[in-house]
Amino acid sequence: MIKPVKLALVLALLSGCISEPTINKEPVKSATIIFINPIEQSQYQLPTGSKFGSESPNYFWFVNSVGVLEGYRPGGITDSILIPTHDLSHIEFLHGYSALEDVGFLVKAGDTVTIKYNANGYPVLQSNISAQLSGCYNYKLPFRNSHKYFGFDPVAIYTNYYFMRINKAKQNGEAIPEIFLKDFIDFVKLNDDITANWELQRLTLDSLIEAKQVEPVYGNYQNYTTQREQLAVAASNKYFAYDAEAFSRIDNMYKEFFNDSLVAYASYHRVLKAFIHHQARGSEVTMIRTRSGSTFNYPEVSEIIKDRVDIPKQTKELILYYTLEYIVNFFNTENTKEYSDMFLKETSDTLKFQYLSQLYNMGIQPSNDLLLKSLDNAQIELSSLAKKHKGKVLYIDFWASWCAPCRASMPYAKELRNEYKGKDVVFIYLAFNDREKEWRETIQTLELDSNCENYFIVNPKTSKMVETLNVTTIPRYMIYSKEGKLVNPNAPGPEGAEIRELLDRYLGE
Template sequence: MKKNNISQTVLFVLLIFFASCKADKAQSENESKAIVVCFDRYNPKPYKTAGGIAHLPIPKVSYMDNKGNLVRYTPQTSADTIVLTSVDAFAELALSYRDFEYIYFPIVQGDTVTITMDSQDYPLLSSKYHPERNRIYNMNYKLRKGRTHSGLEAKTCLGSDWVRIAQSIDVIRANNWTSLLADYCPLDSLHSMFNSYKAAYTDTINLFKQQQIISDKIYNHYQYLLTLKDYESRRILNEDTTFYRRMEAGISDEYASYPSYHEYLDYYLWFTNQHIPTIRKSQGRSKDWCQTFDELSAKPFQPKSMQILLKRCIKEISENFSAQDVNHYLDKYLQITQDTTLHNNIKEQYNLSADANQLLLEDIQGKTTNLSLLLKKHKGKVIYVDFWASWCVPCREEMAPSAKLRELYKGKDVEFVYLAYNDTKSSWKKAAKQEGLAEIENNFIITNSKNSKTLEAIKLELIPRYIIFDKQGSLVEMNAPKPSDEQATIVINKYLKQ
């Protein structure tokens, strides 16, 4: 009996030992799959071309988290670290360059890399334990040499404003529009640069595969990334309204763990919208995204891809349609995707259940009010209202003249009110600080932009937009002069004297 007890005890200890070893091994395997990304003073600055072409800022870093969500991230300016996880042989990291283009890096599972910048803010990767991989990670940096215009890849120029400049060069020269001339590049030169790049790219990844320094999986992914570049280059000059069908073969949940796949689907949506006549005629404006939603929802896409596509449609619909339309398509979206998170976020963001008879406002500290209360508070003063948004370039160009206008009327019976329209709270707060509005008393975000009868009454469709209330709180100027217009002071003074 005693011997049996000893045997059972030994067996129990051995089982614990092997279980512990198995757990340690599993933990070790999980750690080896993690990818550590260290940012060393990675802080690219806003960029304008020689002729002044600029883009609105895009997220500096994008990656997929372990739940399959796309994460947009801005590293700390001095040093920062993120950890990527992947069940695949690699994880993909996206880094923006000059706010015009994303560079996608398939980073090998288990690696630790440091990201720095060259003198032109181009990202450079350095592997801590496998320096031989630096040649692979930075291959795009080498391939760009001599094949860029305005510091950007030829495919970026072919997919953007440079095409319009090249097509209108005779008119531009005749009018001596020097800023546009500074960005001019002939289309055949852009095509030649891109073809040279594609040939060199293909030769390089073929060599890597031949030398067995990249796996078949990574080789195939690099080919996929080249296809993505090719789609961007075709956007403006492509006249085939059925081109989107070619891309549908590449729509698969297999790629949903890559940030580049989201850009792929963006291009697919662009080509899809060109197929819809009403959108094509209106230069792709957002007013027909309901039709895009309806077309996409009838296609046999896999669940993750369908959700990404319809989520983009919902975003456009929520920013450009009435509360009734938004609610209708949110219900459709929920029925197809079962994604309650986006459904609830949109409801909350646009305050769709709020009192439609009021223009609801929230200040930077989170305190709420409405336009009616604001007018009562400042009765006896002229009120100059500025409708703007963080994403609106013309709006933000007027902020410096607006600051001068505020200074001019300091101590007088004039109140300047800033109302952020169709904006997110995080973007609005950041922009408000940048534009010197954070400390201003009358700086608000509209929390029911899509559900306010007030905005319907003043027919607010485009921003920037400026209106003026007189000292009695009556709306007297539906389209007031912008701050940089010399007529602004004349109009304000007229109501100030009354």
């Protein structure tokens, strides 16, 4: 039951959101987003000490001019980015919040939007067109309760694996460590709050639209958001029991949700990525061991999706694109070539394929060595790098900006570098299966710019050395001797005494 007092309060807070007059003119091609003192959103720690970390350093997401999801990480005191509007009157982007939640915002094409952050680090938008539009952009803000669910939207908690697992364990009567038990949230009460929140948001926007204080597009957007969240909640309910009945029910929800008119929305692309894993689980696709670890057999998933005739055309092509991206990320060159050809045959979308090829350096020819690119774009092979530093011990760290364990080890890595500063040890960091833009940005964030050398691996997919060294998971550490020979292909990480004992030993030889 929605309390009238609460509804009246929300209406009062949003009453300034008055519709702008509509003028018939050519579609505006972009919106400008300005970040003021952007706050790092890639990590969050609960009051109990439990930590969350996102796989990507990016926390701003939009659909780029190619038509696929692109991430951005603002930096400095102020930063800005131009996002395409795809000939729509309003465009959606996602802004991460404390590594656990992605918040969707719908902004007007042609506007210059300034993003500032409240005391909790939550993004608050300001329109350059009018204060009334600012109210529209922030219409979700009054619904947030900073004193419940650690300040997150209840749907974000409900669909988070950590909280799902604790709730399931308690339901099953499993023994739960005390520290995790403190993070327990009653999902029955949580589900009630989610349902009440949806209803309150609908009533509020309906009232404002009827009073002509909010453009109808925001009512449509809220309906879309609610349907998207209902899908996510339904999938979470069946996460630990994804049987045939659950798959069929959720698959029907996906089919009802799919709509090619939504392909410019960033959150829609997130749904399409989730659908790939829904398809993999529901079709009982096997988990296989690849060069990057254990993962779904995405080539098999791609074949299943290709043969489906119940998915709208543009939506299906995007799903095939993201499935191909998973194949590029996790599988070998032969798989990549085969399913690249399939993607082009099914979609004829050379623009998206060229974008993916550039993003992952897919055009690099096979080589026995690792081809490396330095921060100043100089290229060198790993074997040449070992020769260059002959007479010194090399401690090599394979890592990536998206790798949470890699990032967690960096404070220890900094301590180790400081301890061996001035000694004949060279610390080399090799970005493996990474994206160059994110790699460069993360180096600054993690303070990897002193007492070390940084290189981006240009050919992780085509280098035979990767297979020879058996680099399947990261972080991975190796040591080269003063003679330039690989003496420890599985060296310890930077924390602890073991690595120090080894480095001292090789320095003494």
